[in-house]
Amino acid sequence: MKQIIQDIKNGETILEEVPVPKVKSGHVLIKTKKSLVSLGTERMLVEFGKANFIQKAKQQPDKVKMVLDKVKTDGLKPTIDSVRNKLNQPLPLGYCNVGEVIGVGKGVTEFQIGDRVASNGNHAEYVNIPKNLVVKIPDNVTDDEATFTVIGAIGLQGIRLLNPTFGETMVVVGLGLIGLVTAELLMANGCNVIGFDFDPDKVRIAAEKGIKAINPAEGTDQVKFVESYTKGIGADGVIITASNKSNEIISQAAKMCRKRGRVVLVGVIGLNISRADFYEKEISFQVSCSYGPGRYDEEYEQKGNDYPIGYVRWTEKRNFEAILNAISKGTVDVKPLITERVPLKDFQNIYGDMSGSKSIASILEYNQESEPSSTVTIKETSFEGKKGIIGIIGAGNFTSSTILPNLEKLNAHIKYIGSSGGLSSTIMAKRHSIAKSTSDYHEILGDNEVDLVLITTKHNMHAPMVLETLKSGKSVFVEKPLALTYSEIQEIIDVYRDQNVSLNVGFNRRFAPIAKRMKQLLGNNNSPMNIVATMNAGFIPSDVWVHDMEIGGGRIIGEACHYIDLCNYLSGSNVKAVCMNAMGMNPKENTDNASILLKYENGANATINYFSNGSKAYSKERVEVYSQGRTMIMDNWRKLKTYGFKNGKNMSSKQDKGHFNQFKELIHQQQNGGNPIISFDEIINTSKTSIAAIESLQRQQWITIE
Incomplete structure (x- = not known):
């Protein structure tokens, strides 16, 4: 299928297969069938993509600070690689989609095949959208009209926050696509509406709709006009739908308000606010979030859990429905806003010169001629007679930034990369000369040439996909964690015993050059030792999926397992018991600030401190080992200091967490045979221990590892 994307690195707008x-x-x-181009929002993305590196940095000063902090802790080259990786990830454009339902996922009951629907889908021939972001279209609303659903909801949410009452005077600053719809909705609320814009065509359309539309370029002072129009009272409220970097807009909005007026920001403007402008009149100011309540809420959007209507009357989906109802009844007339209709293949007629475009609403028209396919061929490649042919399931940031660059250095034979949406896998396939991109990972499992599958999906999918891969007779490498529950681990054990393949987990720290040097100095006599490992992991917001125990498993299972494996490797033994204590009062809560105590079968002892409340300026990882009158300290995989070792030498290098060595050994093992790069017994012990750490916290006791 075809999809429009924006290349953030070079500014190109592309129609991608x-x-x-x-x-x-x-x-x-x-x-x-149709999708609406939101010229204001999409113009900003296109212009950002076309900006040079310095201009991009100026537009995102907060990101610049993050980059500088990363340079201090990780070094210059890893930081540059990380920035380049981010810029190499193109953005899908569009969020106003109309089409026909051709597939209904599990748990969806309100839609059927053939339903005509509107959604926030991208500019793509096929889109897969969560049910709470999809609504049915009334029979008397055309496809063209329905494409305004999402745009209308954005304006409607701003109005709901403004809370207008019948007879009030409201000002709309910016009569673009959202502004015109917003102004018409305010009129439907019984308000007197003033609109300002510098485009005479938009002012004309607004005036034809009964809006008091003014072009400031003709010499009108906006603040004085509002004062005069309201007989010195001032506007009851102002909605800003403009896109402009100037700070003057927010100042004027406050000045044209009456005492205790309201200002709501829907667009994007400069926000260097003068306290005096708002203080003297006690003006309230609020930023509107997209389509309404539920936006960016994982529970609502991705999991489909609705808010009770008695407590949240207007969610984003109900706002969609309200807009369609208004169009159906003729309360809002969007037809005069349509400037042009363009076939998808001629998309450059819209995107070629957006900065100079006078269009208000451009509609893309779709006419799919080819049969939909879940796999596209990027490069014709023969894999005949080769071993270690790889299929990758998952095309997220880690795959892009770490896995693929290392596999490329090793000249690995990669036949597939898959992602559920298909876009990210296609971009990575093109960048790394991978033969095929797919949205159906079963294509990988069913291909007899593929003998090694790499799984890098969200954590809750690891165990099910590992099981499917093993049952298909293929070796598997899965990013940590292996599983989220004991029962998943047991099922993997049972299936693995019956297969003549290898199972590997991405515990890469043991493969780091410094870790290998530490092991060499400690020797293989497995004598008891004390290990103190600290991960200054950094804060991650609570709504990120890794914290969700059902999806991510939490950061202890999902990330601290790295250091459980490292301690196993250094000690030369398996964990026999674990106890974890966490910061806070409630042991039932998920945590990412905890200390894990490990007892080993050979008498070794380890303490893993996993903290998220430390400074980013401090080293992210640190390991101390104490054994037989000797001490070694590893600092952030860049330095190793030794004390008391006869043959010990300090070691310094660029930061290397072992990914390259890990994949080098993995590919060698797959192509030449031999034992797995980490024994199955060790993998199971580490995986059980990480789950047992959470159990220990909840039960407030030591947990024995069977």
């Missing part, structure tokens, strides 16, 4: 997405649980698969 990508696999059709697979319908997911709680989602609806839609065949697109």
